Amino acid sequence: MKRPAALTTTFLATCTLLLTACGGGDTRNNSITNTPGTATSNNTTSTTSGAIPIGIAFAQTSNVALLGQEGLAGVKIAQKYFNDQGGVNGTPIKLVIQDTGGDEAGAINAFQTLINKDKVVGIVGPTLSQQAFSADPVADRAKVPVVAGSNTAKGIPELGDYISRVSAPIATVAPNAVKAAFKQNPNIKKVAIFYAQNDAFNKSETEIFQKTVKDTGLEIVTVQKFQTTDTDFQNQATNAINLKPDLVIISGLTADGGNLVRQLRELGYKGLIIGGNGLNTSNILPVCKALCDGVIIAQAYSPEHDNDINKIFRKTYLEQYKKEPPQLSAQAFTALQVYVEALKALDNKTKVNKLQLPQLRNELNKQILAGKYDTPLGEISFTPIGEVVQKDFYVAQIKMDKDGNNGKFTFIK
Numbered sequence: 217m218k219r220p221a222a223l224t225t226t227f228l229a230t231c232t233l234l235l236t237a238c239g240g241g242d243t244r245n246n247s248i249t250n251t252p253g254t255a256t257s258n259n260t261t262s263t264t265s266g267a268i269p270i271g272i273a274f275a276q277t278s279n280v281a282l283l284g285q286e287g288l289a290g291v292k293i294a295q296k297y298f299n300d301q302g303g304v305n306g307t308p309i310k311l312v313i314q315d316t317g318g319d320e321a322g323a324i325n326a327f328q329t330l331i332n333k334d335k336v337v338g339i340v341g342p343t344l345s346q347q348a349f350s351a352d353p354v355a356d357r358a359k360v361p362v363v364a365g366s367n368t369a370k371g372i373p374e375l376g377d378y379i380s381r382v383s384a385p386i387a388t389v390a391p392n393a394v395k396a397a398f399k400q401n402p403n404i405k406k407v408a409i410f411y412a413q414n415d416a417f418n419k420s421e422t423e424i425f426q427k428t429v430k431d432t433g434l435e436i437v438t439v440q441k442f443q444t445t446d447t448d449f450q451n452q453a454t455n456a457i458n459l460k461p462d463l464v465i466i467s468g469l470t471a472d473g474g475n476l477v478r479q480l481r482e483l484g485y486k487g488l489i490i491g492g493n494g495l496n497t498s499n500i501l502p503v504c505k506a507l508c509d510g511v512i513i514a515q516a517y518s519p520e521h522d523n524d525i526n527k528i529f530r531k532t533y534l535e536q537y538k539k540e541p542p543q544l545s546a547q548a549f550t551a552l553q554v555y556v557e558a559l560k561a562l563d564n565k566t567k568v569n570k571l572q573l574p575q576l577r578n579e580l581n582k583q584i585l586a587g588k589y590d591t592p593l594g595e596i597s598f599t600p601i602g603e604v605v606q607k608d609f610y611v612a613q614i615k616m617d618k619d620g621n622n623g624k625f626t627f628i629k
């Protein structure tokens with residue numbers, strides 16, 4: 217059951233009829249960036265461009281920026297692409313970007329600014345499920361749509377009627393990594409589990425990994441806990457290695473996850489390693505360098521996906537970043553695509569610049585949930601509560617050059 221949403225705050229109702237009075241001020245590149253808590257009046261005033269403001273709440277600072285950066289790359293590519301295509305039936309969209317930092321307070325602050333000052337029509341974000349569990353209820357109470365691009369923990373769409381996600385739940389994605397590891401080494405018997413106990417997503421992910429391991433008939437020999445802020449894993453790694461596991465599964469974020477991989481290898485662990493979604497970024501490569509080699513990570517996106525929009529997305533990303541697009545960028549692109557296509561569909565029925573902001577947010581939310589989208593992730597739609605319906609899932613393995621300075625995710629399924 218979704219929570220009943222609270223009354224819309226009155227100042228939203230005072231937003232003028234025209235979207236031009238609800239947007240931010242930067243008309244040059246149709247995007248505005250602010251750091252946590254520093255939103256200034258220049259993005260609360262009207263814009264002469266008439267662009268439709270969409271809020272982006274990703275981590276650009278803290279350790280979580282290693283993940284948030286990839287989301288930002290995705291929405292920026294989407295903004296340019298869709299505006300070049302004519303935006304929303306001729307009206308451009310404009311990203312209003314607020315840095316959430318890495319914690320819940322930063323995410324709540326970014327959401328409040330986007331909702332109340334920037335007067336966005338909806339929000340893409342936040343980066344972590346841990347942040348979403350606190351920030352999404354704020355948007356839901358204000359009746360502002362949120363399309364999550366990277367929240368995969370159990371229970372995200374259930375946070376409210378206005379909350380949906382394009383990031384497939386980890387329950388669907390993670391088991392594929394265990395199957396791939398077992399295929400590579402059918403002699404796996406003993407599994408050591410590691411997880412970051414201070415993060416909601418990692419607690420959700422480890423439950424799935426542990427269940428999959430048991431269902432596959434494998435034995436969990438130890439469950440080791442750590443914090444996403446930890447850098448020293450000598451104790452946990454030694455405890456696990458002493459039990460001679462054939463497979464290690466890590467649920468953490470990027471810097472901690474990368475350091476744990478490195479220290480396990482340095483202490484002599486030779487078996488397969490599975491990393492969870494928090495390790496699913498090439499930003500992990502400089503952390504574990506050559507020792508990242510062989511880490512298996514399940515994917516909800518493949519750069520090879522064969523449709524037109526993915527070909528365009530992949531080409532643009534490759535040109536800009538000189539590497540294949542990562543899952544988090546593809547998901548963020550998709551979240552923005554959902555907004556643009558839902559706004560277009562709505563505009564075809566009722567001109568969006570004739571709607572008052574509260575009504576526009578409400579109609580837009582309904583349209584988002586009703587639509588079908590052909591995206592870089594493939595064809596997606598939503599269940600009535602806002603869970604993504606997606607068909608194709610993959611598994612990648614990290615392949616490092618000998619010197620450890622360069623590496624990539626190679627797809628094995």
Ligand code: 1QQ
Nearest residue numbers: 344345367368369417494
């Ligand atoms: C979540 C995640 C993150 C690790 C992705 C950035 O999947 O918090 O739900």
